[in-house]
Amino acid sequence: MKDIRAALRPLAVMLAAAGVLAALGAPEVSAATLRPHVVVHDDTVRLKDIFDGAGRKGDTALFRAPAPGQSVVLTGRWLRQVARTYELDWRPAPGLDESRVQRSSNLVGHERIRRALHEELKGRVGAAKKFEVALDNPNLELHLPVRMPAEVTVKHLQLDRQSGRFSATLFAPDRRPGAAAVAVAGRVHELIEVPVLTRRMRAGDIIGKDDISLQQLRADVVGRNVLTSPDRIIGMGARHALVSGRPLNGADIREPQLVGRGSIVTMTYRTNNLVITAHGKARENGTAGEVVRVQNLSSGRTVEAIVTGPDTVAVQPLSQITARCTTCR
Known part of the structure; x- marks a missing residue:
């Protein structure tokens, strides 16, 4: 009997302490649910962004949000500490003890950046010339805060006409405070129109006007023997089997x-x-x-x-x- 009383004594103390806390008006612990994937739109992550049911403390700022388009993973240990600090009744479920916080953004994609550079380079290369812009970083894209428009401004453009190399500074959307700024470099490639076949042809087939179309290709990848005039191809016969979509040279055709x-x-x-x-x-x-x-x-x-x-x-x-x-x- 004494052993039983000794075992129950700590429990009694705990219950008594709980009663005292309740009498003193101890704060009530809120039930909360973790949100495993969070998307925030401004630069501050708050308690209510991470936990549903955060109660009156939900507007509490926890930390600065990641950069637009970026994300951060909150570990179970960090989340348990936050829950204890702000008296949230939360226990991690198996496999659900982390949360990924992502910052939304307005995306300035690679193609929009290339178009902006192409427009600025026209005045340097010549509006009548056909060319394409190749960035050294082919995956470049910019993430802006959602309050900013997905636009880009090109400044400090420099072009070496002999090599075709260029450099510039991009401001997205412009030079306003908080805008993105990045230095870029790349090369300008001249384009030429080359006739290519629109269908596969067998040896001996006669190439007609409807069998070719003009395609813009980089001049540096077009071989010296490539035929660039449709007049030299139309009415000729295929010397051997020819595939569609590629330039032709003199060895590919012959008199019909x-x-x-x-x-x-x-x-x-x-x-x-x-x-x-x-x-x-x-x-x-x-x-x-x-x-x-x-x-x-x-x-x-x-x-x-x-x-x-x-x-x-x-x-x-x-x-x-x-x-x-x-x-x-």
């Missing part, structure tokens, strides 16, 4: 094939007062003006002829063929 190996062609022999026609079988492929071998279907004899049109060849004396087509073969 008008005579195919094994096809039946019309043979014409013409003099000043005589025209003879016959049918023959082409022994090889040929484009306009090329000399090909053709087998006469009537005599079985193989002769050389000049391709003059689709499935049409002209048979002439060898001396004339040699004079006209010294580079055909």
